[in-house]
Amino acid sequence: MTTQQSFKLTGDLRQHLIREATAARHHAYVPYSHYPVGAALLTASGKVYTGCNIEIASFGATVCGERTAAFKAVSEGERDFRAVAVVTSNGASPCGICRQVLFEFGPEMIVIMADADGQIVWEGPLTDLLPFGFGPTKLAEGQAVAAP
């Protein structure tokens, strides 16, 4: 796991992520909740992967915008997340499942929550949203202790 403490999100990059997330939000498929979410995820390579929420009539198959972006990135070989912008009508926060998925690939990443006008509601480290998160490091530590 690489450390990202030297990573600084510039103003231009922040606005780019919010714009990309806003654009991705327009692709949301939300016939049941009518609550579109857009996400734009920045990886260590500098690429941005976007995602939207996709609702399925069998509700358990639904996926959030953040996880769509994360899985697109991982499926393209990216495993080091730096920042994500999430845009909703009211600047809501990522759900618990998405926080866990983001933690797997970017425990120190920056999360930006913005509303539909692009106004930032909150910005901070993922660890503020998921303190004491369980990730690959904790799993490896536990396995070393528990080994017979």
Ligand SMILES: [Zn+2]
């Ligand atoms: Zn979610």
